[in-house]
Amino acid sequence: MEILNRENKELIKVFEIKNVNLSYGEKHVLKDISLDIYKNKVTAFIGPSGCGKSTLLRCLNRMNDLISTCKVTGDFKYNNQDIMNMNVVDLRTRVGMVFQNPNPFPMSIYDNVAYGPRCSGIKNKAKLDEIVIDSLKKASLYDEIKDRLKDNALGLSGGQQQRLCIARAIAMKPDVILMDEPTSALDPIATLKIEELIQELKNDYTIVIVTHNMQQATRVSDYTAFFLLGEVIEYDQTHELFSNPKKKKTEDYITGRFG
Numbered sequence: 432m433e434i435l436n437r438e439n440k441e442l443i444k445v446f447e448i449k450n451v452n453l454s455y456g457e458k459h460v461l462k463d464i465s466l467d468i469y470k471n472k473v474t475a476f477i478g479p480s481g482c483g484k485s486t487l488l489r490c491l492n493r494m495n496d497l498i499s500t501c502k503v504t505g506d507f508k509y510n511n512q513d514i515m516n517m518n519v520v521d522l523r524t525r526v527g528m529v530f531q532n533p534n535p536f537p538m539s540i541y542d543n544v545a546y547g548p549r550c551s552g553i554k555n556k557a558k559l560d561e562i563v564i565d566s567l568k569k570a571s572l573y574d575e576i577k578d579r580l581k582d583n584a585l586g587l588s589g590g591q592q593q594r595l596c597i598a599r600a601i602a603m604k605p606d607v608i609l610m611d612e613p614t615s616a617l618d619p620i621a622t623l624k625i626e627e628l629i630q631e632l633k634n635d636y637t638i639v640i641v642t643h644n645m646q647q648a649t650r651v652s653d654y655t656a657f658f659l660l661g662e663v664i665e666y667d668q669t670h671e672l673f674s675n676p677k678k679k680k681t682e683d684y685i686t687g688r689f690g
């Protein structure tokens with residue numbers, strides 16, 4: 432689905448998704464999906480429960496590889512490379528993910544953020560310190576916890592844990608951060624913090640966020656794709672999709688007539 436570029440600036444495609452179909456066993460879950468995702472933008476996936484938002488998001492860093500019944504056809508390109516032929520560890524280093532429920536590892540705050548860099552072979556203490564502090568700062572968490580780096584991460588509040596998970600993703604120096612309903616377990620204040628953070632992060636990263644919350648999509652995203660029963664019904668600049676939807680189904684959904 433091509434987007435009319437009203438920005439007067441060239442949009443760089445990070446992902447190109449073409450004619451993608453996906454089934455879990457006999458169940459056809461994604462139906463001929465084509466859309467592009469643009470660099471340094473926030474793209475939101477919205478739509479009713481079960482319409483395939485998380486499934487498409489997981490395709491972008493091949494998390495569906497882990498599901499044996501999952502069959503995918505069509506093309507996924509990441510920076511012009513065929514995702515299916517990429518080394519999956521490299522792909523997931525470039526394309527990080529933050530999940531619905533904050534899932535810090537049961538270890539210190541410091542070790543959570545240092546975990547990925549250590550796994551990729553960085554052992555130098557000064558270098559690790561630099562990555563950990565820088566990532567915590569980028570995730571807007573450092574000032575709150577700088578005296579607690581050795582404390583167990585499970586002692587943080589839910590909102591802090593989610594920002595820690597974002598710091599953990601950032602520590603791998605990704606290009607893209609995928610977020611699957613990152614604020615659905617958080618209170619309104621913690622949610623606002625994450626939304627502000629997303630706005631800052633898009634200067635350095637490309638972000639794709641699944642959200643059930645349409646206000647959140649309008650607050651944080653530049654582009655929105657509306658999913659219904661495995662199809663992308665409409666994809667456009669967020670402002671345009673919400674203020675001037677071109678399809679009746681989109682209009683019905685955003686005005687709360689179903690879903």
Ligand SMILES: Nc1ncnc2c1ncn2[C@@H]1O[C@H](COP(=O)(O)OP(=O)(O)OP(=O)(O)O)[C@@H](O)[C@H]1O
Pocket residue numbers: 455458460478479480481482483484485486487498500643
């Ligand atoms: N591992 C799986 N095995 C079989 N079916 C699955 C699997 N994961 C998801 N599904 C099915 O695929 C469809 C799409 O699921 P998906 O999780 O992508 O929806 P979603 O849009 O993210 O919904 P929600 O808003 O509730 O998170 C649903 O019908 C779901 O039951």
Ligand SMILES: [Mg+2]
Pocket residue numbers: 484485486611641
């Ligand atoms: Mg989901």
